[in-house]
Amino acid sequence: MTTRIFIVDDHYMIIEGIRSLLQNAKGLEWMGHAMNATSCMAFLQTHQPHIILLDINLPDISGIELSKEIKTKYPKIGIIGLSSYNQQSYINKIMDNGASGYVLKNATKEELLDAIETVMDGEKYLSEEAALIVKKNVGSKIPIITRREKEVLSLISEGLTNNQIATKLFISITTVDTHRKNLLAKFEAKNTATLIRMATHLEFI
Amino acid sequence: MTTRIFIVDDHYMIIEGIRSLLQNAKGLEWMGHAMNATSCMAFLQTHQPHIILLDINLPDISGIELSKEIKTKYPKIGIIGLSSYNQQSYINKIMDNGASGYVLKNATKEELLDAIETVMDGEKYLSEEAALIVKKNVGSKIPIITRREKEVLSLISEGLTNNQIATKLFISITTVDTHRKNLLAKFEAKNTATLIRMATHLEFI
DNA sequence: AAGAAAATCCTGTTTTTAGGGGATTGTAGG
DNA sequence: CCTACAATCCCCTAAAAACAGGATTTTCTT
Numbered sequence: 001m002t003t004r005i006f007i008v009d010d011h012y013m014i015i016e017g018i019r020s021l022l023q024n025a026k027g028l029e030w031m032g033h034a035m036n037a038t039s040c041m042a043f044l045q046t047h048q049p050h051i052i053l054l055d056i057n058l059p060d061i062s063g064i065e066l067s068k069e070i071k072t073k074y075p076k077i078g079i080i081g082l083s084s085y086n087q088q089s090y091i092n093k094i095m096d097n098g099a100s101g102y103v104l105k106n107a108t109k110e111e112l113l114d115a116i117e118t119v120m121d122g123e124k125y126l127s128e129e130a131a132l133i134v135k136k137n138v139g140s141k142i143p144i145i146t147r148r149e150k151e152v153l154s155l156i157s158e159g160l161t162n163n164q165i166a167t168k169l170f171i172s173i174t175t176v177d178t179h180r181k182n183l184l185a186k187f188e189a190k191n192t193a194t195l196i197r198m199a200t201h202l203e204f205i
Numbered sequence: 206m207t208t209r210i211f212i213v214d215d216h217y218m219i220i221e222g223i224r225s226l227l228q229n230a231k232g233l234e235w236m237g238h239a240m241n242a243t244s245c246m247a248f249l250q251t252h253q254p255h256i257i258l259l260d261i262n263l264p265d266i267s268g269i270e271l272s273k274e275i276k277t278k279y280p281k282i283g284i285i286g287l288s289s290y291n292q293q294s295y296i297n298k299i300m301d302n303g304a305s306g307y308v309l310k311n312a313t314k315e316e317l318l319d320a321i322e323t324v325m326d327g328e329k330y331l332s333e334e335a336a337l338i339v340k341k342n343v344g345s346k347i348p349i350i351t352r353r354e355k356e357v358l359s360l361i362s363e364g365l366t367n368n369q370i371a372t373k374l375f376i377s378i379t380t381v382d383t384h385r386k387n388l389l390a391k392f393e394a395k396n397t398a399t400l401i402r403m404a405t406h407l408e409f410i
Numbered sequence: 411a412a413g414a415a416a417a418t419c420c421t422g423t424t425t426t427t428a429g430g431g432g433a434t435t436g437t438a439g440g
Numbered sequence: 441c442c443t444a445c446a447a448t449c450c451c452c453t454a455a456a457a458a459c460a461g462g463a464t465t466t467t468c469t470t
Contacts, residue, residue: 010311011219011222011289011310011311012222012310012311012312012313012314013218013219013222013223013226013310013311013312014216014218014219014222014310015222016221016222016223016225016226017216017217017218017219017220017221017222017223017225018218018221018222019225020221020222020224020225021217021218021221035311057289084216084262084289105216105217105218105219106215106216106217106218106240107217107218108217109217146445146446146447147446148446148447148448149446156398157398157399157402158398158399158402159394159395159396159398159399161396161425161426161427162426162427163425163426171447171448171449172448172449172450174448174449174450174451175447175448175449177427177428178447178448178449179447179448180427180428181427181428181429184427184428184429189364190364190428191364191366191397191427191428191456192396192397192398192401192427192428193361193362193363193364193397193398193400193401194362194363194364195398196397196398196401196402196405197362197363197364197401197405197410200401200402200405200406201405205402351415351416351417352416353416353417353418354416354417366455366456366457367456367457368455368456376417376418376419377418377419377420379418379419379420379421380417380418380419382457382458383417383418383419384417384418385457385458386458386459389458395458396426396457396458397457397458
């Protein structure tokens with residue numbers, strides 16, 4: 001059976017690179033590419049790939065969101081996340097949103113083929129480096145924050161004081177203060193500076 | 206005359222992509238690739254490309270640093286910066302450090318060939334999108350901070366208080382406070398939260 | 411050598427955050 | 441129905457940061 005491959009990435013060179021890598025591979029059929037989420041969804045209305053290689057950083061909506069959307073509408077399609085970053089947060093996020101694999105953009109041809117094969121067999125695939133990261137960071141905490149906390153966090157990062165946030169959200173300053181305290185606790189940050197630094201690096205903001 | 210091309214990028218897929226794009230181009234000779242700064246410098250001791258396509262994000266030292274190093278030792282080699290990000294700060298940094306061009310990784314074959322040709326002619330090349338960014342951001346302020354200010358900024362982001370920073374740097378707390386004030390003024394930030402957010406996004410930290 | 415820029419230090423006041431305790435309401439899931 | 445959690449609110453104290461004005465001494469550049 002031929003495995004039909006489709007790729008979603010906004011980097012022309014990556015698309016070319018993967019096409020070049022997969023060109024002569026046996027049992028694979030290159031269906032083409034989309035450079036954003038919208039045209040990907042449009043493509044899927046009329047075509048049915050077995051595997052989608054999906055970049056995490058897309059121009060319109062994030063690959064994470066797109067992954068969820070694809071899986072909801074087309075549960076049979078296997079999704080392999082693609083990214084330059086081997087960050088725990090990325091890997092977790094996309095794997096939690098329907099992806100069956102994660103491959104770094106510096107992967108070799110062999111790794112890529114291995115990933116495709118593994119996912120076609122119905123198993124999960126993590127590239128060596130990604131697996132290492134996940135293993136190393138077992139137990140490392142990525143805080144789970146609530147909607148309201150995220151809202152407050154965002155306003156803090158924009159330079160608003162508790163007082164201003166309270167006015168903006170029509171809540172008491174003491175409530176804002178509580179949210180702030182909880183954020184500091186969840187991120188295990190000593191003060192606002194560390195909080196913002198951590199939140200930025202973990203892509204919360 | 207044949208233009209000899211060498212590429213430095215740690216992403217296998219990008220290397221393949223560019224090779225695939227340039228494969229059938231006339232007048233170009235593909236010399237190979239390096240995946241980090243060290244092996245790039247080693248290669249240059251025995252080979253002389255006309256153009257180096259240089260990724261900004263390398264595993265060992267940054268492409269910016271490498272660009273400077275290459276230009277110092279081999280001033281004749283034309284350097285074209287390569288990156289996924291069309292951020293003013295990146296473009297400026299690499300162009301200020303010896304690069305003659307800047308191309309985004311979602312560039313088309315035509316753009317890439319155009320860039321190579323332009324740089325070979327001794328001119329500077331900015332990809333359309335990059336040029337747009339630079340144009341749009343003329344006058345937008347990227348603060349210039351001093352060594353000491355950068356040091357203090359970094360410690361602030363790590364969660365140290367003025368007091369702790371003073372102890373660490375063997376200076377008075379009032380001095381630290383002054384540096385902090387100057388940082389806030391230079392970044393036009395209202396408070397630490399905005400300062401850290403802006404500094405992070407502008408890659409100061 | 412002169413001037414500019416950087417780094418250092420000072421005295422105040424006011425605002426904001428951090429840390430310690432709480433408590434109440436509503437709502438979603440088992 | 442009950443429990444957990446989110447979201448809301450309160451008091452108090454101490455610490456830290458922000459704001460406003462300075463001044464002196466290095467260090468670099470021209």
